[in-house]
Amino acid sequence: MIVTRFAPSPNGPLHLGHALSAVVAHDLAKEAGGRFLLRIEDIDGARSRPDLADGFRADLAWLGLEWDEVTPQSARVDAYAAAAERLRDMGLLYPCRCTRSQIAALATETGPDGPVYPGTCKEAPPRKDEPVAWRLDVAKALALTGPLTWTDRSAGEQQARPDLAGDVVLVRKDKTTPASYHLAATLDDAADGVTLVTRGTDLFAATHVHRLLQALLHLPVPRWHHHALLLDEDGRKLAKRRGSPSLADRRGAGEDGRALADALRAGRLPAGITRSRSLHGTA
Incomplete structure (x- = not known):
């Protein structure tokens, strides 16, 4: 059974790039009769805001997605x-x-x-x-x-x-954050039984490190699917720190979330947003 996950950090609101990641992971699992998991990655020290996690759940429901929620990182x-x-x-x-x-x-x-x-x-x-x-x-x-x-679903x-x-x-040196992304995400995916790790091509290189950790710690080895990124008008990937428009704002303005998810599936993007071309051939 295919098990995918969407694992946002509650240090800022979700934006359109997160929506694409969630839709991709959701659809790959559901189309195969598998499970789509939500995992809150909340160990980013003082930047983590518990209140944002409720907003994430509202965003996913607004997009028309169905998920099973697993243990947050703070409990691991x-x-x-x-x-x-x-x-x-x-x-x-x-x-x-x-x-x-x-x-x-x-x-x-x-x-x-x-x-x-x-x-x-x-x-x-x-x-x-x-x-x-x-x-x-x-x-x-x-x-x-x-x-x-290791094997990428598109790049082989x-x-x-x-x-x-x-x-x-x-x-990390900062004791408020107990583990780096590399260690935490690798352990979490194994603990949650994730069989297909879906994420953007910006994390393609990180997978080399994660594969090494899996071998050292005798963890199961999933497959990966690295999808293209959404870019702003300046050709930069959408990011919380640059104030990319949030899903919560779109939701509050009355936009149809299910229609937005369908548009992302079809590659119809809002004005000013483009999809990156991956060097690794992933979609």
Whole structure:
């Protein structure tokens, strides 16, 4: 049975790009007689606002979607800590004191997420009293797992290349956020029985890292479907931080949510909105 999920973070209202992601995940599951899950990813420290989750549910109902809601991330913190401790015991995590600005100044390579961490704290470990993040030693991890592959529904089989992103953070320095997206999302999808991970092409590169974590933690391996993004008039992906018009505003103005969902399915987009062309051939 196909199980998909929509996993928004309550740090801002949903916009049209979220609607597309939810519709894609919903339809892929329902067309196959499977399950569509809603998971609230609410561990983003002080930015998480519990009141927004109710708005998310109202938005999905307005779009005409049906879902099963699963445990929010805030109730899974112990699982993240246990996984991090397991990786630490395997000798695969190391502490890092570096700030983003320091990494940007020292990095000599650029990966899919920006400057690649140059391994500063491998050579000069932080003092015990310094606040630290915990990074995955990707080279050491790959030496344990050997070559890995993963499959995208449209782009086909991919050779996993987590090394391109460098030694990613799995446990953040900010204690109000107990795990990075990489660790939390990978563990959550396994716990929820997700068999088809649907998300935008902007997260295509993250999947290489997630495949490595699945191998290290002996988690089931789903398939992925990376869909095209919606872009604004300037060719940028829609984003909460740029104030993209919210679904709540559209809903409050009396727009027909079911008609909007049908338009997204058919590729009919509002004025000024375009669909990205994926380098990976995904739709």
